[in-house]
Amino acid sequence: MDIEKAKEIINHVVSSTEQRWRQYETSWNEIDEVFIKRGYERGGFEAWKFAEELDKAGxxxxxxLGKILPSELHCKSYDRDFAGSLSKTFYENAKKGVYGENGRKFYHAVECFLKRDARKGQSFWEILWQMLQSCFFLERNFKGSFKSYLLEKFREIFNPAVNDLTKLEKAFLSLSYDEYSKLKKSILKERKLAGIGPNMFDFIFADIKESAFAKEIIKLDSSNIRFFKVTGIGKLFGFSINQDEEETKDKIRDFLKTLNLPYTVRQINEGVYTYCSRTEGERFGYCLSEDKCSSCAVRELCDRDFKALEERGVIKIFFDF
Structure with a gap:
């Protein structure tokens, strides 16, 4: 593998999937909905499909969602024996209306989701619990708005000389990537958003079309990991899954910038996701297996190193994002 081959491979991957990844774009005005759909899209859980069931349930x-947990439960750590299936106490109580009408609706939304063709992943029940905890915090303290929480933290840290809400939002969306990273670290340090780590926080903002900093966001998902391992491109910048997550993303970002391709870092990131993900496997799904690899247009340029996926820790990390 060399730089020229890497450029050709990545350019093909991103350009051939562009029609699809352009559809991922979201708006700042939808950030509260995006928080639910993307903030908990991890571990194989298709949160966007669950969001559809929540929508049907009203x-x-x-x-x-923030009105469901009673005060005595919102700080309680996830307990599989209490909330690990529809037959456990929490969901039985929700079904009976112990947590109000919203609790009953939540039970039925979960029930409907489990009946449809959707992946719940390995940590489904814990993720749902964390979702309810975060929504409780935001409902009680910020009138059910992730946007309001963000803007308050932004004001605390950067003290922008604006009072008008529209100007405040514009100032937030104009943050540089480094400034955004500073804000992210501050928010996550407070640990108020249960289940939201750096990777998922980035994913919430990754496709907000109005933001300047989103162009440099990377979501380190299993598809990108597979791509850099199987193609051999990761060897060009010392890619390793054993590094600190943020350090790894910084390495990827710096490398992609050196290629001078006509795409932003985020566009390359989502192009690789589209090309290599199981979710998009019907049209793409490359780097998943040697059989699928045979129809890849740039297969002769890459290392096709599927043995790299057998390295210790690789399979685990696939399910952690």
């Missing part, structure tokens, strides 16, 4: 909002 509780697809931070505010409505």
């Amino acid at each position: 509780i697809f909002s931070i505010s409505e």
Whole structure:
């Protein structure tokens, strides 16, 4: 593998999937909904499909979800024996209306999701619990708005000389990537958003079309990991899954910038995801297996090193994002 081959491979991957990844774009005005759909899209859980069931039930909002947990439960750590299936106490109580009408609706949304063709992943029940905890915090303290929480933290850290809400939002969306990273670290340090780590926080903002900093965001998902391992491109910048997550993303970002391709870092990141993900496997799904690899247009340029996926820790990390 060399730089020229890497450029050709990545350019093909991103350009051939562009029609699809352009559809991922979201708006700042939808950030509260995006928080639910993307903040918990990890471990194989298709949160966007669950969001559809919440919408059908009439509780697809931070505010409505934030009204479900009673005060005595919102700080309680996830307990599989209490909330690990529909037959456990929490969901039985929700079904009976112990947590109000929204609790009953939540139970039925979960029930409907489990019946449809959707992946719940390995940590499904814990993720749902964390979702309810975060929504409780935002409902009680910020009127059910992730946006309001962000803007308050932004004001605390950067003290922008604006009072008008529109100007405040514009100032936030104009943050540089380094400034955004500073804000992210401050928010996550407070640990108020249960289940939201650096990678998922980035994913919430990754496709916000109005933001300047989103262009440099990378979500380190299993598809990107597979791509850099199997193609051999990761060897060009010392890619390793055993590094600190943020350090790894910084390495990827710096490398992609050196290629001078006509795409932003985020566009390359989502292009690779589209090309190599199981979710997009019907049209793409490359780097998943040697059989699929045979139809890849740039297969002769890459290392096709599927043995790299057998390295210790690789399979685990696939399910952690």
